[in-house]
Each structure stands twice: as C-alpha cells, then as structure tokens.
Amino acid sequence: MLRGPEARLRLVTALLIAALLPVIGQLVRLQILDRDRYQAEVEELVMRPYALPVPPAGTIRDRNGDLLVGNIPIYSVGAQIELITDTQIAAAALAPLLGLDEATLLEKFVIQEDEKDLEWVWRHLANGVRGENAEAVKELKRTTWDWLTLVATWQRFYPESELASHTLGFVNADGDGYGIEAAQFHLLQPRPAAAMGEVDVLRVPLSEELAKGDLRAFAGTDIKLTIDRTIQAFVEGELDKALRLYGASGGTILVMNPQTGEILASASYPDYNPSLYNIYDTSEQYRFVDPAVSVVYEPGSVFKMFTVAIALNSGSVTQDWSYYDSGLIEYGGVLVRNSDGGAHGQQNLQGVIDHSLNVGAATLTTQHIGADVFADYLLRFGFGRTTNVGLFGEAAGLVHLPWDLNWSDGYLPTNAFGQGIAVTPIQLVTAASMLANHGMMMKPRLITERRTPEGQVVTIPPKEEGQLVSVETADYVVGLMEHAVETSIVKAQVPGYRIAGKTGTAQIPVSGGYDPVEVITSFIGFGPLPDPQLLILVKLDRPQVDLNVRWGTQTAAPVFNQVASRLFVLLGIPPTEPIDP
Amino acid sequence: MSVAWQQSTHGVLRRQEKVNRTLLMTFAAITVMAVGLGVLYLGLVASSAHLSSDIWHMHSEMAEIQRESSRLETEIARLSSIPVLQVRSVALGYQAAESIEYVDIEVRAP
Numbered sequence: 001m002l003r004g005p006e007a008r009l010r011l012v013t014a015l016l017i018a019a020l021l022p023v024i025g026q027l028v029r030l031q032i033l034d035r036d037r038y039q040a041e042v043e044e045l046v047m048r049p050y051a052l053p054v055p056p057a058g059t060i061r062d063r064n065g066d067l068l069v070g071n072i073p074i075y076s077v078g079a080q081i082e083l084i085t086d087t088q089i090a091a092a093a094l095a096p097l098l099g100l101d102e103a104t105l106l107e108k109f110v111i112q113e114d115e116k117d118l119e120w121v122w123r124h125l126a127n128g129v130r131g132e133n134a135e136a137v138k139e140l141k142r143t144t145w146d147w148l149t150l151v152a153t154w155q156r157f158y159p160e161s162e163l164a165s166h167t168l169g170f171v172n173a174d175g176d177g178y179g180i181e182a183a184q185f186h187l188l189q190p191r192p193a194a195a196m197g198e199v200d201v202l203r204v205p206l207s208e209e210l211a212k213g214d215l216r217a218f219a220g221t222d223i224k225l226t227i228d229r230t231i232q233a234f235v236e237g238e239l240d241k242a243l244r245l246y247g248a249s250g251g252t253i254l255v256m257n258p259q260t261g262e263i264l265a266s267a268s269y270p271d272y273n274p275s276l277y278n279i280y281d282t283s284e285q286y287r288f289v290d291p292a293v294s295v296v297y298e299p300g301s302v303f304k305m306f307t308v309a310i311a312l313n314s315g316s317v318t319q320d321w322s323y324y325d326s327g328l329i330e331y332g333g334v335l336v337r338n339s340d341g342g343a344h345g346q347q348n349l350q351g352v353i354d355h356s357l358n359v360g361a362a363t364l365t366t367q368h369i370g371a372d373v374f375a376d377y378l379l380r381f382g383f384g385r386t387t388n389v390g391l392f393g394e395a396a397g398l399v400h401l402p403w404d405l406n407w408s409d410g411y412l413p414t415n416a417f418g419q420g421i422a423v424t425p426i427q428l429v430t431a432a433s434m435l436a437n438h439g440m441m442m443k444p445r446l447i448t449e450r451r452t453p454e455g456q457v458v459t460i461p462p463k464e465e466g467q468l469v470s471v472e473t474a475d476y477v478v479g480l481m482e483h484a485v486e487t488s489i490v491k492a493q494v495p496g497y498r499i500a501g502k503t504g505t506a507q508i509p510v511s512g513g514y515d516p517v518e519v520i521t522s523f524i525g526f527g528p529l530p531d532p533q534l535l536i537l538v539k540l541d542r543p544q545v546d547l548n549v550r551w552g553t554q555t556a557a558p559v560f561n562q563v564a565s566r567l568f569v570l571l572g573i574p575p576t577e578p579i580d581p
Numbered sequence: 582m583s584v585a586w587q588q589s590t591h592g593v594l595r596r597q598e599k600v601n602r603t604l605l606m607t608f609a610a611i612t613v614m615a616v617g618l619g620v621l622y623l624g625l626v627a628s629s630a631h632l633s634s635d636i637w638h639m640h641s642e643m644a645e646i647q648r649e650s651s652r653l654e655t656e657i658a659r660l661s662s663i664p665v666l667q668v669r670s671v672a673l674g675y676q677a678a679e680s681i682e683y684v685d686i687e688v689r690a691p
Contacts, residue, residue: 053644056651067658073648131652152648159658207626207633219647233663496683574683 050205051194055453056154058188058220060168060180062229063262063448067159069168069181069274074130076151077137081109082121083147090145097133097140098126122149130155156181158274164232165271166290167225167446169392178288180446182392184223187450193217224449226262231255234566235265242559243269247544252291252425253563254537258433258526260462261442263389263426264534264567266292293387293394296422297539300506301339301356301552302432302524303418307364308349309435309477310377313469316368319476322348323367329359331366332409336417339505353480354488356503362413371402371412378415380468381431382441383423389444398422418506428524429537435481436500436526436535439474441465475530482529492525492557494564496575500532501525501560503552508542518542523556525564528576536563 030038060069077098084090091105098105108123115121129137134150141148158168169179181188193216197209235253243251255265268291272280280287289295311317327343329336338344338358344351352360365374378384384399399421400411414420426444434441443463450458481500485492492501504522507514521543526535538556545555568575659665 052640053647055644055647066661067654070655070658071651072655073652152644154651157655157659159655159662161662161664163663204634204637207630210633210636211629229663569678 046198046200046206047196048199048203049194049196050199050203050209051192052215052217054153054192055190055217055219057156057190058184058222060188061222061224062227062232063225063264064228065224066229068164068225068227068229070157070159071154072130072157073134073152074128074155075134075137076127076153077125077129078149078151079109079123079125079145080120080147080149081111081123082118084109084145093140094125094137097136098129099133100126128155156275160229160233161275162271162273163229163236164227164266165274166268166292167227167266167391168274169288169290170274170277178294178392179290180223180225180391183390184221184447187221188223190220191218219453221453222451223447224451226264226445226448227266228264231567231570232265232267234570235563236267236271238559238563238566239267239269241562242538242540242555246540246555248540248542248555250291250541252537252539253559254292254425254429255563255567256429256433256444256535258436258442258532258535261430261433261444262448262462263444263446266290268292289393290391292425293389293391294424296395296397296424297520297541298421298506298509299418299423299428300504300520300522301358301417302428302502302504302522303421304353304356304361304416305435305477305481305502305524306378306381306431307361307369307374307416308352308480309469309473310374311364311369312349312476313473314369314373314377316370316373317349317364319349321368322346323360323363325351325357325359327359329362329366329413331362331413332411334410334413336362336413350480350483353502354484356417356488358417361416365412365416371407371409374412374415375399375401375403377468378421380466381434382427382465383421383431387424387426387430387444389426390446394426395424397424397427418504425537425539429535432524432526432537433535434468435474435477436532437474438471439467439469441468478529485525489523489553489557491553492523492560492564494527494561494568496577496579497527497564497568497573498529498576499525499527499564500529501557503557505551505553517547519550521550521552521555523552523560525557525560527564528568528573533571533573534564534567536560536567538563 056071059067059071062068087106087109091102091109094100095102095105105125108125111121129150137148138150141150156170158165165179167179169177169181169183171177171181171185175182175185175189177185195205195209195215197212198206199209200206235255239251239253242248250269252268253265254263254267256263270287272287277288311321312319323346325338325344325347327338327341336358339356344355344357344359347355347357347360349360351357352364365371378399379401384397384401386394386396388394400407400415411420430441430444433444441464443465445460445462447460449460452458478500481502482498485499485501489501489503492499492503502524504520504524506520506522508518508520509515520539520541522537522539524535524537526532538559540555540559543550543555549555
C-alpha cells in the first residue's frame with residue numbers, strides 16, 4: 001500500500017508518463033523511422049495526374065473575320081452501370097442520341113460475371129457525341145441519370161465545307177498534315193495544363209495543390225488569313241465551271257494583290273472536305289497536296305514576260321531592239337520553232353509578246369542575255385526556291401543553272417519560253433506581281449494577323465523583297481502585255497479596265513520528251529492599269545477540247561475574263577476607262 | 582499528512598503558492614492562445630479548401646462556357662456560310678447580277 005497523497009501522486013504521474021511513452025514511441029516510429037515508407041504509401045494513394053479542361057485550338061478566319069476553321073466540343077459518353085436501375089428505358093432513350101442501336105446499348109449495361117465483385121463498374125458507351133445529341137445527353141445526366149459520365153474534347157470544324165480546303169489543310173494529333181493547319185501547328189495548338197499532385201477520389205486536386213496556383217491552360221493562337229471567303233467561293237465556282245467546260249483534269253486559280261502580296265484566293269482541283277479527310281482512300285493522297293504551292297509544272301509562254309524584262313533590265317537589249325524571225329533557231333543542239341510553226345519576219349519586243357514567239361524569246365536569251373545573267377535573274381525572281389508563303393510542303397521548283405553539273409546549253413533557248421524549267425503557281429504569281437507592282441517584289445502572304453490567347457494582336461504587314469527590275473523596265477513590259485491583251489488576247493479583256501496579261505500553252509514532259517497532245521493552258525493577267533490591285537493566274541491541266549482551240553488564249557483567258565470582271569465589282573474597283581454601250 | 586502538505590495548507594509556503602498561480606495563469610494564457618491559433622488555422626484551412634473547390638468548379642464552368650461559346654460560334658458560322666447563304670438566297674428569289682453598270686455622279690461644290 002502506498003502511503004500518503006504524495007506517493008500516490010507520484011504513482012499516478014508515473015503511470016501517465018508510462019502510458020504516454022508508447023504513444024511517443026509510435027510517433028517517433030511513424031514520423032522519423034518509417035517516414036519514407038508511409039510517405040510513399042500516401043503518395044501512391046493520393047498523388048495522381050490531374051489536368052485542367054483542355055482549351056480549344058486557335059481559330060482560322062478570313063480577312064473579314066469570317067470563321068473558316070473553328071472548334072466544336074465533342075463528348076465521350078460512359079456510364080457507371082451498377083447504378084442503372086431502368087436499363088430498358090435508358091437504352092431506348094440513349095440509343096438514338098449516341099448513334100447506337102438499343103440492343104448494343106443493353107449489352108453494354110449488363111454487368112459481367114467477373115465484374116460482380118467490383119464496387120463500381122464503369123463502361124464506355126460512345127465517342128464523338130456532339131451538337132444537339134450531346135446537349136440532350138447532358139440534360140439527361142443533369143435531370144435523370146447521374147450515372148452518365150461525359151468527357152469533353154474538341155474537334156476541328158470547317159463551316160464552309162470544301163472552301164479553301166488546300167490552303168487550310170488539316171493535321172493529326174502529332175501535327176502531321178499540310179496547309180495552314182500544319183504550317184502553323186505550333187501556334188494553333190492549345191497549351192493544356194496538367195500536373196501530378198494530391199487529388200481526391202474524384203480526381204479533383206486538393207486545396208494545397210490548387211493553392212500553388214501555377215497551373216494555367218492556354219487556348220491556341222487565332223489566325224486571320226488574307227483570303228477573302230467571298231472571292232474564294234466565287235473563284236472556286238469559276239474553276240469548277242471551267243474544268244467542266246473544257247474537260248480539264250485539274251486546275252488552279254490564284255488571286256493576289258500585287259501591291260501587298262496578299263493572296264485573296266487560292267483555288268485548286270481536285271479538292272476535298274477537310275472535315276471528312278479520313279474517308280478518302282489512301283490511294284487518293286494526291287488530294288492532300290496543294291497544287292498552288294506543292295506541284296510544279298513547265299509554265300510555257302507566260303514566262304516570256306520575264307525573259308523580256310531580264311533582257312531590258314540587264315541592258316542586253318534596248319526598247320527598240322528587233323530581230324528577223326525565220327521561224328527557227330538552233331542553240332546548244334536544240335532546235336526551237338514558234339508555236340504556230342511559222343516565220344514572222346522582222347519583229348520587235350512587242351511582236352515577241354503579241355505573237356508569243358518562241359524564236360524571239362530564245363534569241364533574247366541566247367544572243368543577248370547569256371546563261372549567267374539569265375540564271376541570276378531567275379533566282380532573284382524567286383524561281384528555284386520556296387516563297388515561304390506560310391504553307392506546308394511548298395516546292396522549290398527546278399531551275400537549271402549554268403554552274404550545275406547537269407547544265408546543258410540547250411536549256412538556255414528553251415527556258416526563255418518556259419520550257420525545261422519547273423515552277424509552282426505561287427512562284428509565278430509572285431514574280432508576275434513584281435512586274436505589275438512597278439518592279440517591286442512583295443513577299444506573298446497568307447496570314448495577316450495573329451491573336452494570342454492573352455488578347456495580344458500581332459499584325460503582319462506587307463513585306464518588300466526588293467526592287468528587282470527598274471520601274472521603267474517593269475512598266476515597259478506591262479505596256480507590252482497590255483498591248484497583247486488589246487490586240488491578241490481579246491477574250492481576256494474586261495470592258496472599262498486596262499488589263500495586261502500573257503497566255504501560256506505548255507507541253508507536259510513525259511518520259512523521253514513531251515506529250516504530243518496534252519498541254520497545260522494558262523493565263524496571267526492583272527489590272528486595272530496603271531496600278532493593278534488584282535493579279536489572277538488561271539491554269540488548266542489537260543483541257544480536252546479540240547486541238548485547234550487547245551491554247552491558253554482560248555481556254556484560260558476567257559476564265560480570267562469571268563473572274564476579273566466579277567472581282568473588280570466585289571472589291572469595289574470602279575472602271576477606269578469609258579465603257580462602250 | 583506529510584510535512585510539505587501541511588506547510589502548504591497552513592500557509593507556511595504561501596510565497597511559493599503565489600509563484601505557482603502566476604505559472605498557472607501563464608499556462609492558461611498559452612493554452613488559450615494555442616487553441617485560438619488552432620481554431621484560426623483550421624478556419625483558414627477550411628476556407629482555403631472551400632475556395633480551392635470553388636476555383637476548381639469555376640475552371641469547370643469556364644470550360645463549359647467556352648465549349649458552349651465555341652459551339653454557338655461554329656453554328657453561327659455554319660448558318661452564315663456561303664453554301665447555306667446561297668441556298669437561302671435562291672429560295673428567297675435572289676439572282677446573281679448579270680451586268681453591273683456604274684453611274685458616274687458629278688459632285689458639285691455647294
């Protein structure tokens with residue numbers, strides 16, 4: 001027996017301390033000795049990756065702000081099936097909304113044998129639910145069946161269907177594709193926000209995680225193009241009509257403002273619907289190549305405008321130059337004849353352009369300009385290199401240079417009239433715009449503005465690439481081309497407007513030579529002079545019309561007339577000349 | 582009873598008792614403060630958790646609004662797209678102008 005209160009007090013104190021010791025011991029074990037183990041267990045239990053909702057990719061608009069590529073939300077729908085009580089009713093209601101048949105849905109609602117022990121069973125029901133159907137499913141979840149789960153994501157949407165499909169292009173999740181979508185993928189794609197942290201059972205991050213506050217998701221950068229959707233739609237319609245009228249297998253119409261380098265429309269056929277690109281057969285990969293920037297061709301006689309400009313600007317000839325056209329010239333083992341096979345006697349520069357004389361052009365390059373100067377100018381004009389217009393897969397073309405190992409003297413006379421040289425339509429309109437713009441080359445542009453998700457607007461101004469030929473030379477060549485339209489290419493004339501232009505009828509190279517029948521007809525024209533605001537290239541591949549009219553003058557020039565006549569009105573460019581009633 | 586107990590109960594160690602009361606008061610004050618701080622901390626944690634939850638829901642709501650906004654924007658774009666407008670304008674009896682004539686207006690100074 002303990003004696004006295006003091007002793008009992010000591011005993012109680014000792015017992016309390018003894019009782020406390022295991023607690024302290026456990027604390028030491030948990031917090032110090034086994035700390036790492038328990039830390040790892042906790043992390044395994046609550047540390048999970050979590051993410052903010054994915055923001056949309058950047059939009060693409062035309063020059064007036066009309067949407068060309070947007071984003072629509074689509075949903076992946078699932079169900080926590082152990083909570084479903086009315087499977088028949090649910091299947092009947094959900095089947096049409098999810099695009100499934102009722103029986104399939106009922107099968108998905110059945111809990112399998114190996115799932116019976118599970119506390120909860122989640123089943124994926126459908127992907128890609130969108131629009132009104134998605135809204136209906138959301139409403140059902142909100143009001144009736146909270147066992148439904150919806151996970152939102154985004155899908156690209158093209159409200160104008162096939163419009164400007166080649167320019168817009170498409171990409172897969174890795175950014176592989178073409179067009180603006182691929183070229184600007186790094187800007188258009190959103191920046192999602194995801195992290196590893198402590199989450200609750202619903203994967204909602206715990207307060208400590210959110211309190212860090214450094215998780216932000218950004219939408220993609222919006223892009224405004226130089227394309228005008230009204231012009232684009234009209235041009236595509238005209239191309240379609242021309243292809244049917246002339247039975248051409250393909251074609252391109254490019255519209256550019258030569259003063260700014262802005263591309264107002266770029267239409268090519270064959271085209272496709274970017275929303276449905278996955279339905280096209282893999283053998284149809286040619287559909288996913290933009291003929292305006294990625295397909296090269298021999299331009300033919302439209303190239304003579306450059307030959308004449310080079311001859312004048314290099315000082316090789318003067319404006320009063322003339323030669324005797326015998327209908328034939330031989331150089332470097334190549335025999336060049338005029339396209340009509342005839343001899344035209346004494347001719348000057350105007351005659352070379354008016355009658356599209358191959359012999360005259362070849363005489364200029366072989367007798368006056370010379371290979372080195374000619375090649376130097378071609379490179380300066382942008383042939384043989386990409387224009388960096390901002391599209392994926394742009395081709396550089398093919399220019400034979402005198403210092404290349406495979407150079408042959410025969411290239412010099414043929415290149416003079418656009419044979420033996422391969423260019424893209426975008427290269428051609430860029431170089432022709434230089435002449436239309438008084439010798440000042442403008443960089444071709446497809447993008448006019450970028451808007452960052454933070455709201456910062458970056459305007460991309462026109463860019464001068466340099467005065468490549470003198471104003472005098474450019475204006476003189478334009479004058480020659482205007483005369484050609486007035487006298488020889490009457491089908492390209494637009495009443496009330498001064499137009500300059502040049503036709504081309506190019507043979508198509510095949511193995512061992514040129515196709516004896518098939519041609520590519522084209523016309524490049526611009527107006528209204530003296531300060532053209534519109535430059536249009538019309539190119540028709542393999543027109544199936546009578547051989548007598550299988551010329552650029554007969555096929556491409558009338559299409560130019562149709563396009564230019566309407567575009568002057570659409571752009572509010574009034575006539576500069578009196579119109580005969 | 583022990584001597585110490587008797588001394589304590591009979592006032593022999595009164596001065597020491599005063600010291601104990603001061604300690605007691607100090608202990609009580611510290612306890613109250615600790616409890617107060619604890620309550621304050623718990624309140625802050627609860628408030629922070631509540632706010633975090635609100636923020637998370639706002640993120641979700643913002644995403645939902647963004648989805649709805651995009652859906653409506655694309656729907657408007659579809660309805661005002663050129664193919665749809667063409668069909669609509671033809672249904673309303675509009676036709677493309679065949680020939681456009683300009684009227685030259687002479688503006689005279691007043």
